Amino acid sequence: MTWRLFRVWQRNRDSHRKYFWASLVGNLGEPLLYLFAFGYGLGSYIGRIHGQSYLEYIAPGLLVSTAMFAASFECTYGSFARMVHQKTYEAILATPLSLEEIVFGDIAWGTTKALLNSLSMLLLLGFLGLLVHPSALLLPVALLSIGLLFSALAILATAIAKNYEFFNYYFTLLISPMFFFSGIFFPLDAFPPWVKTVSLFLPMTYAVDLARALVAGIWSPRLLVDLLALLTPALFAGLLAARLIRRRLIP
Secondary structure (H helix, E strand, O other), X not given: OOOOHHHHHHHHHHHHHHHHHHHHHHHHHHHHHHHHHHHHHHHHHHOEEOOEEHHHHHHHHHHHHHHHHHHHHHHHHXXXXXXXXXXXXXXXXXXXXXXXXXXXXXXXXXXXXXXHHHHHHHHHHHHOOOOOOHHHHXXXXXXXXXXXXXXXXXXXXXXXXXXXXXXXXXXXXXXXXHHHOXXXXXXXXXXXXXXXXXXXXXXXXXXXXXXXXXXXXXXXXXXXXXXXXXXXXXXXXXXXXXXXXXXXXXX
């Protein structure tokens, strides 16, 4: 696997240009809705959590959820269309690129799209005065890691998907639980102990923890644990996805 994977990234970028604004609105609209409806509306009744307003509490989690959803949609529906219906993968295989380069090129594009969408959210949080600590400058690094992980997980789901309906299982059984049970909206202590235990196996929990620490200006060795909890499964998911797609496309 070489730098040629960025040719796949470049192909996807060029194809995406005319859909950029529609895609941005689609991926950014829902987190913004949660931010204002929950942060200002529900927040006026909840009060403070851990010394923060409810808006300040949910903002980091909604930021990383933007990256999660953007990467997940791109590398499920988008990658499936390229692989199955458009036959883009098979066409690129006729060039010197390897299948691994195609898969990781798609993952790189999903990561980029996640970063672009979440940076828009990041700018809004800065405009609202929610980013006051210098450590917030490292949030793009965290968003890249989150985008990489969820792009790899999504393309792993794509590798075994038979049709678009399969992704209903992926989003309902994996993505939605991570959105609601990873500490975005409420502290995990508010849930029963078994939910807190399950949350330790959800990568989104570590993504929220990392973003919240950077926004609050908290430095601790736990940040490295959070980062490793994102990057390690991303590598394994990407390699496994490439292997499964190879079996699928090359008998």
